[in-house]
Amino acid sequence: MSHHPIKEVTPLRETECFTVFHRIKDKFDFPYHYHEEYELNMILNASGAQRVVGDRIEEIGDYELVLTGPNLPHGWFNHNCRSKNIVEVTVQWNKDLFSDQFLNKNQLNFIKRMLQISSFGIKFSKSTIQSIAPEILNLHKTVGFDSVIKLMLILRDLSVSKDTELLVEGDMLLDKSLNFRSRRLDVAFDYMNKN
Secondary structure (H helix, E strand, C coil), X not given: CCCCCEEXXXXXXXXXXXXXXXXXXXXXXXXXXXXXXXXXXXXXXXXXXXXXXXXXXXXXXXXXXXXECCCXXXXXXXXXCCCCCEEEEEEEECCCCCCHHHHCCHHHHHHHHHHHHHHHCEECCHXXXXXXXXXXXXXXXXXXXXXXXXXXXXXXXXXCCCCCEECCCCCCCCCCCCCCCCHHHHHHHHHHHHC
């Protein structure tokens, strides 16, 4: 694993509102990375895998749902995961999908707040995941305008969910010139390089 996270250029096209990847897999093989898009990542049946968001390293259970904001480094790794039937759904959208004017409307205040704090990484509770999982699992089956509405309903439900947890403290975002603003990030990189 390289010392610093890789900047990923996601396959999201400018003409698309969002992109969704729905995979069944037997291992995690994507490097620690960051990108300019928001990412909602749901991982089922991968107990023992390791999540790294910013400088926070944790082993996950069978229910995992995390929202990362733009330029927040993140990755999931095999670690102690023995599952050969990992379900992963990754949804990515550009930060201009919801304009500031739109987000500043009263009806959007919960979603606005969630997107703001996603720069710290948001981990959702098991009960939230269990209730929203069917919607996220079906998102790739819907196309066109309906898919955008479905995504917004998922974000609405997540924005009012209880028992969320922020994963990093302070500013872990990578700026454009890749200057790191956190010594704790370097500690995390060193840990991952040694392991």
